[in-house]
Amino acid sequence: MKHIIPKTLAALRVLFGLVLYGWVREAPVGRVKRWVLRALSRKALRPVAMGAGASRSYTLQPPSSFVVASPAFVGMAPVITEGRFPEVRAHLVEDAVVSPYASGVVQGERLLVPDIILKNRHRHSTDGGNLYWLGQRNCVGRIIRQETVAEGLLIGGAGAFNWYHFVMECLPKAYLARGLPEEMKDWPLLVPEECIRVAGFEHALKLFSGDRPVRPVPRGAAVQVGRAVTFDEVNYGPFNLYKGSWPAPDDYCQHDDTLRQYISVLRAGLLGSELRPKPVRRIFLVRPATRRNYNQDALVEIASRYGFEPHAPEKLPLADQAALFADAEMVIGASGAAWVGMAFCATGTRMLSWLPREYSGFCCYSTLAHLLGHRMQFVRAIPDRLLKDTADAFDHSYRLDEGDFEAALQYMIDGK
Template identity: 45%
Template sequence: MFDFIARQPNSSKRRAFLKLIGYELLQPCDLAGAAVNSFDLVPPSDATIAQPNFAGAVAVAPLLHTHPKLQAHVLRGAIVSAYTSGIVCDDRLALPDDVREGQHRVLTDNDNLFHFEPGHSVRYKYPCTKLKNAIFIGGSGAYNWYHFVIEILPKALLAQMLPAAYADYPLVVPEECRSIPSFAEVLAIFAAGREITYLPKGKYLQVEELIAFDEVSTGPDNVKVGFWPEIGDYSQHDDFMRTYVDALRAALLPDHHAQANTAKRIFLIRPGVRRNYNQDALVAIAAKYGFAPHDPSALSLAAQARLFASAEMIIGPSGAAWVGMVFRQDPAQFLSWLPAEYRQFCSYASLAAILGHDMRFLETIPDRPLKWSGDAYTGGYQLAPEPFERALQHMTGAA
């Protein structure tokens, strides 16, 4: 019943019904449109968008366009969840431009703060904890290591560029930054001594004065049923991302240059809690070409950084472990795999491109038909051994 009302809320009867059950209609806008003030932090930059290059296919050159300048926005009376990029301000829903423009297909209403449909949105008036001032370091997919480190945490570096008037504003971050050691460790690099407000799922914060930032790196956490990732979903501020990566390396690899000439070959394995695949068979094949299995999730953040920094060749499934590519300074070769529906999934390929790495992909065979991106995130699959071994031979020069 609610979904039916929410998708067509413009009649007076439906508006009245929404109000009766505690909901209100919101009008989508950009962050600047909801802000009482905005100011520049970083000028525009090139944005390199690399489509995945699959083994055996003609390589596709990266696209180059311009990522807008990065601004800080001052919002009053803002209501936030740490797990969505949408911010409620009175009767408006402030959204990043890429989400607002792709609202017919991109999912960003995580954590039930609002219900998002093309052209409008509705929200339920949940109880909110009140806070006087805060800096928002959250967004869609904040529970995921890759989305947090690559898309959300760079905003904490932007926070270091704010005027002195905001020096005592605390950071609002997802609960994972308290409950998961690696999240806590990486946040500490950029927190700059600020107080931290941890916001769990299902909890919302109303902030008298909130500072929010433009997106540094964009890519959907999920898209709606019937759609798949598209090149237009992605962008990154190349210059600031490189600045951010340099800061990560400096904090976690103080002796980085001493490792620059190492040449390990590693296979990123997963513990098998989801997306099961024929990992053991592939590990055995890869061992013939000098690849040793490693589970980054079993390592401290500093140990992960050292492992990736020392690896000239890395292979492994699509997943959050690919954050580690940022720690390899010298050019490296990467091999991963994706379902056919993800031929325009540009997150890993674009990051590899701006860091000077060569990343290739193989196509997986899902255990069951994929209906939407959530299936790709959780579903099992197989990777054909023969194309995998041929790719390794090409990668290592053994062919």
């Protein structure tokens, strides 16, 4: 009993803190709220555009067109959305608290965030990397002890611990860093700690870091930087959406020119410049049974009758992953980070994936496939329960109708 009471009291304190924090996040800013936030090691922040807090900005890429392609379900054409993406800039921000797991930085009582995130805050929920919380009405920062560095280039963003977010959203910033002024050539890259813990992250970063020093920052930690360089987003989609909203093509945009240039360098670094044999392999991207489980074994068995081999790319060295995709004429797999590998596929590779009805406007992988000239189609996934929001969909289990899957497979093989 003497051990139970302290544990119960500790749990109640945590619960009370969470409830109180939830209240102050949504409450109007006032004296009481500021006092409570300080007691919780938090403070109210005023969100402003990154450029407004920068002492100087540098144009790294001119404006570009972009094309967003919605998922094309079998037998249907994608919905194409076209637009203009603004110039891409780097920003010199002084006395900033940063984390490579967030796109925004804290400067005093302000949160400096990329324009595109600020513009979409009413609909999109971003990840502040344990440094801040940015809501539809309020913004709250976390007061944490930081190490101090004189200079650094922030190579990160929401979800930087995830392979897709790192390679397709964060790492292009290291590519853009090549265009910074000469006096910044020795400034270190501030990167997520996965870049020293996970071999694939480390290898990918080395393709772009050059001679710059690399400083990993753990999740949950932050760094006070005297002179920090941040970068505009070049590949944007919502990290999450607020309850009641589902992905739509208008949620996505990217700087097509920058992404093509970046992927070209990435491919050359891993595959070289020599011509490769005509792709002939058929691969099925399998995933571990940790979340978003589905009837994978049954689908692998069906696909094997058509010559598809199961592969888990994340278990291979990065160069071997690239070669696997480069040798594939067809790729099948669940929606997920393994589809980064399409960057190494030959133009025109045929692909098949699946999504639930609520994700008919989820344009992340379909747009990347369109940018690279691939032929990607989708079938319907059937969730095992009603989906409440995008955060719920992140973990849900589902199944595919095996007859529909095989029909879609034959449709792809026939080249339709």
